[in-house]
Amino acid sequence: MAAIFEAFRFKQKDTFMHRLDPRTTFFMAVVFSIVGMLFLEIIPLLLILLTMIPFIFLARSVRQWSKSLRGLALLAGFILTINTFFLTFSFAVSTVLRLVVLMTAFSLFFLTVHPDDFALALIKMRVPYEFAFAFSMAVRYVPTIATETETIRDAQMSRGLELERGNILQRVRNYIPILIPIIVSSIRRALQVAESLESRAFGSTTNRTSLYELKLRKRDYALMVVSTLILVFALYITFIIRIQAPWFLPDWFFWHFPL
Amino acid sequence: MIIFDDVWFSYNPDQYVLRNLCLQLKPGQIIGLMGENGAGKTTLVKHINGLLKPTQGAVFVDGVNTRETSTAQLARQVGFVFQNADHQLFADTLQAEIAFALRNLDFSKAEIEQRVTRYLERFELTRYQDQSPFLLSGGERKRLALASVLCVEPKILILDEPTQAQDALQKQKLLDFMETFRSPDHILLLVTHDMEFAIRAVDRLLILSKGQLIADGSPRQILNNPSIFERARLLPPQLTQFAHQLAEYIPQFPTDITTLPEAVDAVNQLLRSRR
Structure with missing residues (x-):
C-alpha cells in the first residue's frame, strides 16, 4: 500500500525536470491528466503514457515510478476484475491505463517539485498565502x-x-483499528502544528515577501507551448473529428480486445 | 527462548540495518536493549514477533522459525507494547480495547470477559471501563496500551521506550510491574534510552551500535567499560559519572557505583575512614 506514496515523495535531484519552474510542471501534469480523461481507447491512452515516459527518464525517477506502479497493482487488479465482470475486458484495461496516466502525470509533478516551490508557484498564481x-x-x-x-x-x-x-x-472492517488511530493522531498533530505556527507569529504581516523568486525560462515557455499544442490536438480529435468525421480516424485508434 | 542466528537485515539492498547478529535470550530475565538513535533497536525487536523477517539468517521463538509463522500466530507468545499508545488505541470503550487482541486470537467469550475485568482492575482502570480511551490522560493511555497487550498473557513481552514522557511515579509503577512480570518462563525485553531506568530494571544489558551488538552483559560489567558508552552515544548514570570524577581526587573511591544506596555507602565509608 505505502509503495503508492513513493511516486509522490519529493526527492532532491539535479535534473532537467527538477530545474523547471513549478508552474511548468504543474501545467504539464494538468494537461496530461485532461488528455488522459478525454480518451477511453486503449491505443491513444498508451500513446499518452509513452509521451510521458521520457520525462520520467529525464527526472531520473524511473525506480520510484515503477515501484509505485507495483503498489498500484492491487487497486488495478480490483478495477480490472469488477469492470470485466460488469462491462468488458477492453473497458477494464482502458480504465486501468487511464489511472496509470493520471498517476504518472501527478507523480511527475510531485517527484520533481519541492512542496515549498509549489506554494511559491501558487502565490504567483494569486492564490492567498494561507491556502x-x-x-x-x-x-x-x-x-x-x-x-x-x-x-x-x-x-x-x-x-x-x-x-x-x-x-x-469483514476485510474492510479489519482496517478500522488502523484508520481510527491515524485520524486521531493526525487531528492531535494538526492542533499542535497550529499552536506552534501561532507561537511563531504566523499571519502577523499581510505583505509577505519570499527569499526565492520564481522565474520562467526559455525551456519553461517551450514546454508550455508543446503541452498546449498536445492539449489542443487532443481536444480537436475528441470534440471535432470523433464526433463529426470519425471515419478520418485510423482503425488502430479504436482497436480493442475481442471481449 | 529467543535465538537470533546470524541475522542480517536491510530495508533497501545497499544498506544493512542489522549485521551479523547472534543472540540468545533466555527465560527468567529482564533484558535491556540500548543504543544510539538509528542503531537498529526497533528493527531488532520487530524480528521477534515476525513483523520483520531477516534478510539473511533466522530468528527462532520457542523453537519456531519466524519465517514459517505469522505475526498473528506469534501474538499469543509475544506481546509488543509500542512507544506511542496513540498508535494502538482505537476502540469505543476501554473494555473493547482490551478485548481486541483476545477476540483476534479466538478466546472464548467467558474467558474474554473474565480477562477484561481482571486487567482493567490490575491497571486501575475499572472506573473508566465504559469510557472512550481517547478521554484518558497520557499516563492512563499508556497503562491501557500495556493492559491491552498483556491480557493475552504472553510469555515474551517487549516494551519499546516505555519511560518516555513519564513522571517519576509512573516510572516507579512501571518498574514494579516489570518485577511482577518476572518469572522462570517469561522474557521481558526493554528498549530504552533511559540509562538510569535500565540500570534499575534489567539483569542483562545489550548495546547495539550501527546494527551490531557491541556489548552484552550485566549492567555493572558494561558500566566498567567507558569506551562502549562513547561508541553507542550513551551517558553512564549520573552516580557512576560522579564516582569516576571523585576517584580522580580520591583514588580509593569505588567507581562501579550504579545505585543510590551504593553511593551513600561509599561516601559514608570514605568519611568514616577520614575521621
Whole structure:
C-alpha cells in the first residue's frame, strides 16, 4: 500500500525536470491528466503514457515510478476484475491505463517539485498565502502519515490483527483499528502544528515577501507551448473529428480486445 | 527462548540495518536493549514477533522459525507494547480495547470477559471501563496500551521506550510491574534510552551500535567499560559519572557505583575512614 506514496515523495535531484519552474510542471501534469480523461481507447491512452515516459527518464525517477506502479497493482487488479465482470475486458484495461496516466502525470509533478516551490508557484498564481501554505503543509505530511500508518499497522498486527481474514465486508472492517488511530493522531498533530505556527507569529504581516523568486525560462515557455499544442490536438480529435468525421480516424485508434 | 542466528537485515539492498547478529535470550530475565538513535533497536525487536523477517539468517521463538509463522500466530507468545499508545488505541470503550487482541486470537467469550475485568482492575482502570480511551490522560493511555497487550498473557513481552514522557511515579509503577512480570518462563525485553531506568530494571544489558551488538552483559560489567558508552552515544548514570570524577581526587573511591544506596555507602565509608 505505502509503495503508492513513493511516486509522490519529493526527492532532491539535479535534473532537467527538477530545474523547471513549478508552474511548468504543474501545467504539464494538468494537461496530461485532461488528455488522459478525454480518451477511453486503449491505443491513444498508451500513446499518452509513452509521451510521458521520457520525462520520467529525464527526472531520473524511473525506480520510484515503477515501484509505485507495483503498489498500484492491487487497486488495478480490483478495477480490472469488477469492470470485466460488469462491462468488458477492453473497458477494464482502458480504465486501468487511464489511472496509470493520471498517476504518472501527478507523480511527475510531485517527484520533481519541492512542496515549498509549489506554494511559491501558487502565490504567483494569486492564490492567498494561507491556502498555498496549507497545501504545502498537506503535501509535506503525506510521507509522515505514511510512515505512521505502517507503525500503526505493526502495532495492531502485534495484537493479532489479520488484515486478510474473513469475507470482503469483514476485510474492510479489519482496517478500522488502523484508520481510527491515524485520524486521531493526525487531528492531535494538526492542533499542535497550529499552536506552534501561532507561537511563531504566523499571519502577523499581510505583505509577505519570499527569499526565492520564481522565474520562467526559455525551456519553461517551450514546454508550455508543446503541452498546449498536445492539449489542443487532443481536444480537436475528441470534440471535432470523433464526433463529426470519425471515419478520418485510423482503425488502430479504436482497436480493442475481442471481449 | 529467543535465538537470533546470524541475522542480517536491510530495508533497501545497499544498506544493512542489522549485521551479523547472534543472540540468545533466555527465560527468567529482564533484558535491556540500548543504543544510539538509528542503531537498529526497533528493527531488532520487530524480528521477534515476525513483523520483520531477516534478510539473511533466522530468528527462532520457542523453537519456531519466524519465517514459517505469522505475526498473528506469534501474538499469543509475544506481546509488543509500542512507544506511542496513540498508535494502538482505537476502540469505543476501554473494555473493547482490551478485548481486541483476545477476540483476534479466538478466546472464548467467558474467558474474554473474565480477562477484561481482571486487567482493567490490575491497571486501575475499572472506573473508566465504559469510557472512550481517547478521554484518558497520557499516563492512563499508556497503562491501557500495556493492559491491552498483556491480557493475552504472553510469555515474551517487549516494551519499546516505555519511560518516555513519564513522571517519576509512573516510572516507579512501571518498574514494579516489570518485577511482577518476572518469572522462570517469561522474557521481558526493554528498549530504552533511559540509562538510569535500565540500570534499575534489567539483569542483562545489550548495546547495539550501527546494527551490531557491541556489548552484552550485566549492567555493572558494561558500566566498567567507558569506551562502549562513547561508541553507542550513551551517558553512564549520573552516580557512576560522579564516582569516576571523585576517584580522580580520591583514588580509593569505588567507581562501579550504579545505585543510590551504593553511593551513600561509599561516601559514608570514605568519611568514616577520614575521621
